[in-house]
Amino acid sequence: MSSQAQDALLSVRGVETYYGKIIALRGVDMDVHRGEIVTLIGANGAGKSTLMMTICGTPQARRGSIHYDGQDITTMPTHEIMRRGIAQSPEGRRIFPRMTVLENLQMGAQLVDPRHFRDDLDKVYALFPRLRERAAQRGGTLSGGEQQMLAIGRALMSRPKLLLLDEPSLGLAPLIVKQIFGAVLELNRTEGLTVFLVEQNAFHALKLAHRGYVMVNGRITMSGTGAELLKRDEVRAAYLEGGVH
Known part of the structure; x- marks a missing residue:
């Protein structure tokens, strides 16, 4: 190399x-x-x-x-x-439409120490305040822009x-x-x-x-x-x- x-x-x-x-x-x-x-x-x-x-x-x-x-x-x-x-926010977003915003973000955190979860969640919410407002809403009911924020937020939850x-x-x-x-x-x-x-x-x-x-x-x-x-x-x-x- x-x-x-x-x-x-x-x-x-x-x-x-x-x-x-x-x-x-x-x-x-x-x-x-x-x-x-x-x-x-x-x-x-x-x-x-x-x-x-x-x-x-x-x-x-x-x-x-x-x-x-x-x-x-x-x-x-x-x-x-x-x-x-490495974390990916894929083309077409590919969020979990039947899961809530919070559940999608929890999926992103599967591979990291759960002690970081609350701090990482707060960081994602600070970056995309709309996701905090929609935390209990199903991913499939979000607008396209909100789904893109969620896809990026989910990727960030893995601490890439x-x-x-x-x-x-x-x-x-x-x-x-x-x-x-x-x-x-x-x-x-x-x-x-x-x-x-x-x-x-x-x-x-x-x-x-x-x-x-x-x-x-x-x-x-x-x-x-x-x-x-x-x-x-x-x-x-x-x-x-x-x-x-």
């Missing part, structure tokens, strides 16, 4: 992932360092969510390696990877070192997107939480991120700081023209 990869909390090298005989990721290299917000942008179907799922072990990479916190997790089962301090966010702005009103991204930034600034963000909303994602990568057809085609990528003509033409500025 290179020294840069050794310094990273998450290091992806030469990863190829397949669905049957169809290749979805083509030799992906990527690093996420401690305390960073790193974003991966790209068009729908570019392979962004596949990379995040591959990091979590389903599907597993057929070639290449994934190292997290100094350990090779490439062939580990998903539950073992999650026990090591690395938070994976898959399309957190999808289908949400601009004001709610601003709240969600504001909460992510606050977590990073105040707690030093490391975040890997997969997003179609390139403008908001690159403004938020320390560094970013661009994926096209399963390959990383560009990388740089968020500010650098925002200025690139190719990025502006492909992902920002006509978008929210």
